Amino acid sequence: MKIKSVLVDDEKIARDVLRNYLSKYCPQIEIAGEAENIKEAVPLIAEIQPQLVFLDVEMPFGNAFDVLEATKEFSYETIFITAFSQYSLQALNKSASYYILKPIDIQELIIAVNKVAENIQNKDELNRNKILLENLKLKPEKQQLILPTLQGFDVVRTEEIVRLQADGNFTQVYLADHSKKMVCRFLKHFDDLLEPPFVRVHRSHIINTSFVKSYQKGGTATLSDNTEIEVSGSFKDRFLKMFS
Numbered sequence: 001m002k003i004k005s006v007l008v009d010d011e012k013i014a015r016d017v018l019r020n021y022l023s024k025y026c027p028q029i030e031i032a033g034e035a036e037n038i039k040e041a042v043p044l045i046a047e048i049q050p051q052l053v054f055l056d057v058e059m060p061f062g063n064a065f066d067v068l069e070a071t072k073e074f075s076y077e078t079i080f081i082t083a084f085s086q087y088s089l090q091a092l093n094k095s096a097s098y099y100i101l102k103p104i105d106i107q108e109l110i111i112a113v114n115k116v117a118e119n120i121q122n123k124d125e126l127n128r129n130k131i132l133l134e135n136l137k138l139k140p141e142k143q144q145l146i147l148p149t150l151q152g153f154d155v156v157r158t159e160e161i162v163r164l165q166a167d168g169n170f171t172q173v174y175l176a177d178h179s180k181k182m183v184c185r186f187l188k189h190f191d192d193l194l195e196p197p198f199v200r201v202h203r204s205h206i207i208n209t210s211f212v213k214s215y216q217k218g219g220t221a222t223l224s225d226n227t228e229i230e231v232s233g234s235f236k237d238r239f240l241k242m243f244s
Contacts, residue, residue: 038059164190
């Protein structure tokens with residue numbers, strides 16, 4: 001199965017490298033067009049209607065998110081190519097988007113392409129682009145977060161999350177409706193991803209401070225569901241600063 005694809009990057013050398021890697025290591029990719037800026041990318045995507053777009057995040061006169069906004073009527077998978085930017089990575093991770101950091105690592109490229117190919121083959125209808133665009137317009141507590149589970153995935157609003165607890169290679173996510181989700185990610189993934197009002201209070205716990213009911217000086221936070229969570233000494237200052 002060939003995957004009709006478009007490359008969008010303002011640097012010709014970067015497009016040449018990516019094209020070469022794809023030809024050599026990802027033979028299922030068919031490159032149907034290339035663009036070097038947003039003005040070229042938008043009509044090209046509309047004309048070709050690709051299954052996959054390799055999209056540079058930062059470009060002159062706009063960025064990848066402007067391309068998504070201008071082509072949101074079309075449905076396609078996206079693999080973002082990005083230099084390190086914490087803001088971009090947080091947004092991409094919340095929407096479970098696929099991305100590769102520059103300089104491109106061949107193994108990461110193969111993994112991302114294989115995941116997209118699997119989505120297309122399984123007719124996965126999760127619109128990561130739409131969730132990403134919505135998140136960029138919302139305050140952090142209103143944003144949506146995709147939780148990969150053993151059964152597939154769940155989409156929740158961050159404001160619905162009460163706390164997260166490490167569970168070996170997994171994380172237990174406890175929600176305001178008293179349900180919980182076992183998520184296929186380490187707790188550190190969420191520590192890097194979630195912004196205030198979330199705060200890590202223990203090596204095994206992240207809590208949403210919006211649900212804190214009380215705090216005892218001995219180092220225990222009581223949440224609205226009456227769960228008591230230990231606030232360890234190394235995290236205490238960060239926790240108390242949330243209430244100062």
